[in-house]
Amino acid sequence: MDQKMKRFDRNIEQMMNESEVAPPFGMWNRISAQLDAEIAAVPPPAASPIPQRALYGFIAGALIIGASLITAYVVNESNKQDKVSAAKAIPATTVTVAATTTQNPAPVTETVQTQPVAAVVEQATKTIARKTSKPVAMAAPATEAVEETKQEAKAEQAISLPAHAEVLVPNHQVAENNVAAVSEPYFFPAVDNITVPETKTEKPVTVAKTTKSEKSIFANSDAPRIKFRPKKHRSFSYGKIISKR
């Protein structure tokens, strides 16, 4: 029975595989029409208003400009960093200022260490604030006490002067020999610091007494005056240091 079924299957298979039936006329037109309809149904890719080559060029140009801007910014920042570090690395220079007073004719040396500009400005402003806030009556004994302590300190320095210690030099010699140090802008806030109370006209006479010696000191000095002009549009800045010559 199985052999009979296998023969039946084989005969059917052979008959079906050999059979060819021509499709009806017009069948190809139906297929072609469906192909056309499907092609038309697929929307063509939207053409970009900008040519692709121009778009690539624009992108490349933008990348190059961006890279150059970033490089310039980085180089500029590094230069600023170098300048700041160089300013920090300047060795402490000593400037000798001879302070002559009518009461004490002996020269007084005052050692000032060079500091970064920002630190000097900050220090100067602190000093100004402190001086203006002090009552006028207390100013006279305080300045006298400072003068005494300065004299004592100088006397002690003169006594215990080491072999390589600095020699006291008159003020005009300092100005002649150390032009660069005098012309350095960050040295001068100390001068401006003292002239502030002089400009105030409402101060009593006692102020004039205390500042008389200092006035005489700096009236003879050749150091240029510096004005601090705070910027109007920037916060946390005390403006540029403008030196008048």
Place this chain on the structure above:
Amino acid sequence: MSSIIYQGITEEQIRQGCVNNDRKYQQMLYNMFSAKMFSVCLRYANEYNSAQDLLQEGFVKVFKNIEKFRGEGSFEGWVRRIFVNTAIEHYRKQVNLYALHDSDVKGFEHYEDNALETLKHQDVMKMIQKLSDGYRTVFNLYVVEGFSHKEIGDMMGISEGTSKSQLARARYLLQKMITEHADVRHQTQNG
């Protein structure tokens, strides 16, 4: 090496023309395979108009996917497989196949081998079309296409037992129709 097959154009050239969506080469391909593929469609379809729909759908699929043919096996076999899959997809949605209790039926007892020799292939095709969709599809896949019951089960989403029972029932009905047709013809010739 492709042989010259149609108006001095090789099968490779026709395939390449179809890949380029050239309508002239697409028509050449249609002329090459339309008769064989329409026969396949008639076996799987239950009527003539359905066979035309299958033929149209199958050729559109061939033209859309012709660039996927990698040259493994014959091109005709690849085209034929597309048409078979199209027919299976078409009827799988409509047919709910289930296992029959008389799956051990061994065929029609009065069937004789010489009965089939008296029939033309168009007659056998019509008899196959008279089978229900499930019987016809399983019979075509197993007997004509040569798939195993496991493969048929995977393609149709049925079990192997269901495929076997459907095949046995289809074979029984077809042998019965062939025997009856042979008897009628014999009586006509004698009478």
